[in-house]
Amino acid sequence: MISNKIGFAMGVLKNGLVDFLSENRVNPNLITFTGLTINFFAAASLAYGHNWLAGILMIFAGAFDILDGAVARKSGRVSSFGAFFDSVIDRYSDLILYIGLITYYARIGAFGTVILTSVASMGSILVSYTRARAENVIESCKVGFWERPERIVLLIIAALSNRLDRALWILAIFANITVIHRMVYTWIQTTGEYEESTSDRKLLTTFFKIAFKDFKRETWQYDLYCIAVLLVMFGDKLISYIF
Template structure:
C-alpha cells in the first residue's frame, strides 16, 4: 500500500467517524450547511480586517478557516443520507448557502484590497466574484432547460482550493495569481456552458422537427 492510499483510507475513516457522530446527535443537515456559511463569514472577516503589516498571517487564518468550513460542506449531505433526511429543499438550501459563502469570501478580499487602495485588484476581485456566480447560474439555468450541464472545469471545489492555496501562500503573492486563475477559468467555464446549452437546445429543436 502506498502512502497516498493509506492517507486516503485514513481520511475516509476519520470522515466516516465524524459523520456517524453527527448523525447520532440528530442535528439537521441544513443546520450543518448554515454553520458552514457562518465559518466562511469568519474567513471573510480575516480577509477584510487584514492590513499590509499582518496580511500574511491573517490570510493563513482565513485559509485554515475555509478548510474548516469545507468539512461541514463535505458532511452535510452524508449526514442527510445516513439519517434519511435527504430532501429537495435541502439540496436547494445547500446551493443557496454555497453562493452566500462564495460572495462572503470574495467580499472579504475586496474589502482588503480596497483598504489598501489597490483599486486594480478591487476590480479583479469583483470580476471573479461575478464570474464564479455566473458559473453556478449558467448550470442552474441550463439544467432547467436541457436536464444536465456539468461541463466546464472551474466548479466550486476547484474554486475553493484555489482560494485556499492563495490564502496560505499569500506571502509569495499566490493570492494575486489565484485571482487571475479564477478569472480566466471561470470565464472559460461560463462560455463553455453557454455553448453547450446552445448546441443541446439546437439538437432538441432538430429532434422535435423530425418528430413533427
C-alpha cells in the first residue's frame, strides 16, 4: 500500500531522530512547545499570504509533534501530565493556524471565506473533543478519517500548492461529518440501540454503520480515500493536463 511504504520510510527517519533526542536527554515537553512556536510563525505567514513559507513551517512543526511522544517513551519520561500537555498544545497549534487564515481573509475582505474557515476550525476542534469526551464513557472512539494528522497534511499540501480555499471546504464539510460519525458511534456503543432497537432504528443504525465505515491507515481503502481527496484538490489541473 502507498501509505504503508510512506509510513515505513518516515519511520526510519523518525527512529533516528528519536534515538538522537533521547540520548541527549531532550525534554519531551520542550519538543511539544517548540512545535507550537513554529506553528505561531506559520500562522503569521498565513496571515500575510506567504502560503509556501507557512507550508514549510508546518512540516517542521508536524515533525516536532510526531517526535515528542516517541521521545517520551524512548527515554522513560512518559507521564500523565505530558499527555495532557501535548493534547492542549495540539489544540492551540490547530487554532493558531486557523486564526492566521481568518486574519488573512479578513484583511482582503473575503468575509465568506472567514466564515468557511471558522466552520472548518470548529469541526477540527470538535473531532478531537468528541473523541476525548466519548472515551470517558466508552473504551475507544478513534473512528472517522479526519483526525489531526490528516487535517495537518491537507493544510500543508494546500499551503504549498496555494489551494487553501479548497482544503477549507473539505475540512468544513468532512471534519464535521467525522464529528457526527463519532456521535453516532458513541450513541450505538452506549445505548445498545443496534441490538435492541425496533426494526426502524435497526435500519437507521445499519445505515450509519455503512455510511461511516471506518478504514485504518495503511489499508487500500484508506489509500483510496486519500486519492479521492487529492482529486478534489487537483482534479481540475489533472483534467486540463490530460485534455
